Amino acid sequence: MHDPAAILPRHADDAPVLMGILNVTPDSFSDGGRYVDIDAAVAHGLAMAREGAGIIDVGGESTRPGAARIGADEQCRRVVDVLGSLRKSLDAEGFRGVAVSIDTTLAPVAAAALDAGASIVNDVSAGRGDDAMLPLVAQREASVVLMHMLGEPGTMQDAPVYDDVVGEVLAFLQERASAAEQAGIAPDRIAIDPGIGFGKTLDHNLTLLAALDRFVATGYAVLLGTSRKRLIAQLDTASGVTPGLVSEDRVGGTVATTVLGYTAGVRGFRVHDVAANRQALAVVSAIRVSDPKH
Numbered sequence: 001m002h003d004p005a006a007i008l009p010r011h012a013d014d015a016p017v018l019m020g021i022l023n024v025t026p027d028s029f030s031d032g033g034r035y036v037d038i039d040a041a042v043a044h045g046l047a048m049a050r051e052g053a054g055i056i057d058v059g060g061e062s063t064r065p066g067a068a069r070i071g072a073d074e075q076c077r078r079v080v081d082v083l084g085s086l087r088k089s090l091d092a093e094g095f096r097g098v099a100v101s102i103d104t105t106l107a108p109v110a111a112a113a114l115d116a117g118a119s120i121v122n123d124v125s126a127g128r129g130d131d132a133m134l135p136l137v138a139q140r141e142a143s144v145v146l147m148h149m150l151g152e153p154g155t156m157q158d159a160p161v162y163d164d165v166v167g168e169v170l171a172f173l174q175e176r177a178s179a180a181e182q183a184g185i186a187p188d189r190i191a192i193d194p195g196i197g198f199g200k201t202l203d204h205n206l207t208l209l210a211a212l213d214r215f216v217a218t219g220y221a222v223l224l225g226t227s228r229k230r231l232i233a234q235l236d237t238a239s240g241v242t243p244g245l246v247s248e249d250r251v252g253g254t255v256a257t258t259v260l261g262y263t264a265g266v267r268g269f270r271v272h273d274v275a276a277n278r279q280a281l282a283v284v285s286a287i288r289v290s291d292p293k294h
Contacts, residue, residue: 019054045086063124079109079113087100100118107132125149143190145223146176148199165204196257197231228254231253232253232254233249
């Protein structure tokens with residue numbers, strides 16, 4: 001049994017954990033189509049584990065802005081064999097401590113993934129997409145990531161409006177975490193994610209990033225997902241730099257947000273580029289430990 005509670009850090013003294021992104025989709029914004037083959041997907045998952053990922057997050061449905069929804073049967077077809085093969089390969093190569101998560105909003109997909117070896121459900125709907133999701137996670141004694149999203153992927157970026165983005169996102173996540181606890185999920189198996197880029201403008205995203213300590217202060221584990229997102233290219237443009245046309249050119253900006261999150265107390269980071277983010281975290285962590293005021 002891979003205990004997910006051990007890899008969802010909650011406290012400032014906990015070691016950070018990187019969640020490596022493994023999309024087995026044809027249309028994800030950064031790596032769509034690269035890992036639809038089982039062997040390629042498993043090889044990439046193993047590579048991220050070798051680079052220092054503590055979790056491999058497998059997803060069969062793109063949640064990029066404007067994406068169409070994918071049904072449970074098709075998601076299962078995409079992810080279950082990959083996830084099972086990955087779990088076996090991780091164990092065989094000595095990575096038994098590396099957990100596998102399933103990125104889905106549908107309970108049937110989560111159930112099949114948990115049967116195949118996943119121990120975490122990463123739900124961008126925070127349990128609202130399927131009423132059976134939170135009871136399932138509780139019954140299986142799995143962990144859950146609850147993310148804030150305004151609307152749904154197809155329309156979330158049309159015209160997002162908030163009166164108080166931090167207060168509203170924080171209240172939403174606290175309510176969903178409470179719902180998870182009421183369903184029977186232990187607090188140390190719940191993580192919250194402010195949902196950078198999910199129904200937010202650039203200003204909303206920056207305001208949330210500046211207030212990450214408020215999410216940490218809830219006592220729940222916090223997962224930050226900014227990897228290669230559009231806000232990084234937007235900031236390049238605003239600074240007068242011509243941004244790269246492909247998302248791989250956004251690694252530097254991703255790393256900057258990872259370090260920012262770490263200094264605010266965040267200890268979970270969902271990323272495409274594990275090695276670069278691991279290196280940055282190793283440096284900032286060493287500096288923090290050497291600080292006599294710490």
